[in-house]
Amino acid sequence: MTAPSETLRAPLVVEFPFTRSLGPVQSAFLTGLRERTVLGVRTETGEVLVPPVEYDPATAAELRDLVEVGATGTVTTWAWNPAPRTGQPLATPFAWVLVRLDGADTALLHALDAPGPEAVRTGLRVRIRWAAERSGAITDIACFEPYDSDPVNEPAAHDGRFTDPVTGIVAAARLDYTYSPGRAQTRYLHALGERRTVGERCPSCAKVYVPPRGACPTCGVATTDQVEVGPRGTVTTYCIVNIKAKNLDIEVPYVYAHIALDGAGLALHGRIGGIPYDQVRMGLRVEPVWSDDGRYPDHYRPTGEPDADYDTYKELL
């Protein structure tokens, strides 16, 4: 067993633009923000919830009674953020605030632009600073800013109707990771860099896993004993792919196969080339083909050997 020369790591980015539809209340609220109008919803007991929800958090009753509240309000609690993070409303130090807008009974979370923590307190009067360009999203409120005013506590009835209402939002997100594959896969990838394929044997059942992930899923113990397998192998089963994948530069139809490398206890998958797609068969003997800069085999091609006998690979299907 050789120790990995170093732990591999690579950037891993997960980005997802979740497209979400809005119900009648959220649609009215977010469209309202686009029009510089803040809507809340009135519960059966007369409380006004801002931001509004479609169902009462206490009773689960359906809520549709929209009202307009003020663009001014009062800070109910706050937290000074000295180092804004990516995606947050302001790039300069700011206060996170819960603000009860005038006419509302609940508070909205947002950012407060203030010169420093000494300028912020619970009870501070604030007003909305609208974003210059608004699309119907919570970020249409750019932030709050301190504003000395008397509260106006009577919400006004509002029918929630706007021309061209917003019916959906795209909740874009990006998370950055540094992926490291762990010991077993690091060893595997290092060996692939030398164009060798290395599996790991389970000390309990002796099966050789390729690629190894560090554990035998049958026995639940670590696989530590490294075994070089291949390079040749046998097609155990295959399929013919007729649909071209996006961004994939391979002509269809092509064959994708399970290949049991010699000495391996299970098959890995790879593309078969160098043979017409309709001549690939179970038992075909193949070998890896590396592209010049490839870090793993580009595809497998026939070796020209006689086909393997079914009994030699039937356990690996």
Next chain:
Amino acid sequence: MTPHRPDREVAIVAFAQSDHRRRTDDLSEVEMVMPVLHDVLRQTGLRTSDIDFTCSGSSDYLAGRAFSFTMALDGVGAWPPISESHVETDGAWALYEAWVKLLTGEADTALVYSYGKSSPGSVRDVLTRQLDPYYLAPLWPDSVALAALQAQALVDVGATDEPALAAIATRSRADATANAHAQLPGARPQGEYVVRPLRTGDCPPIGDGVAAVILAVGDRARELCARPAWIRGMDHRIEAHSLGVRDLTDSPSTRLAAERAGAFEAPVDTAELHAPFTSQEVVLRRALDLDESVRVNPSGGALAANPVMAAGLIRLGEAAARIHRGDSDRALAHATSGPCLQQNLVAVLEGEPHVR
């Protein structure tokens, strides 16, 4: 409200955890999980094939990969096929599912494990993705920011102040010196504000870790453990998603869960509270009406080691281990999930008085 009395006796009979570390770059998830599974099985002499039900807790968002738990499952030895389930939250909820399974009579033993590998990503940013996607997530309010809003609310009502929060941090990390697995044992400076009023010392360490427990029923539990930690009751409750409709200084969901778990029927001597931030211990003590006679977080708590998705299960495990050792007769264990203690689980554990 009368707590429900389970018909079957179920106990935690073994608990194991990893050493919690800032990074585990050299380990895949399964490589990190496997030694802990082996440890907890060894304590009972059970093999995977002896376990009737397996349940795990984790989150794909920490690793940034879909279905990451299926890889970790390789460490269990899942073939021939086992009866298995997974919760996409803290392992304390996996334990709840296993407990229900045992109560139904469909299983007599269960393995529960959970893990969190926070080091590949930025956990403060990752946790923003569990927020309401319409009104909150687009603003990227991170976990420290939300906890800081709660802390300021507590300061405003006079429930705590910065020196009191610092004392919680100091006590927790001093207690953690007796915990070989802790990531941050011993005195630490309170440091600068991360998000005011919370300083570095008020926040949990970011780290990777694993926990596992074994549950068993009745006499099976007595065979496997000299002094089983009997689960006398367990319940979990959730509060409204929107922070602005909640009183952040209180935790009615914790109180209700504790009531339903029977926590108020007799005094507890130990409480393992899942409070990643010092200010959250203040909220939980108030909600659970714990006085100075109760030993709170003798393990050091989440301020000393907070592997996300495992830290709640560790509270149940630590409480049980104290009963196993005879250090506690009746312990309360609490787990939380979501921003500002949104979801809370409470279990009451007891050791048989005549067995020490």
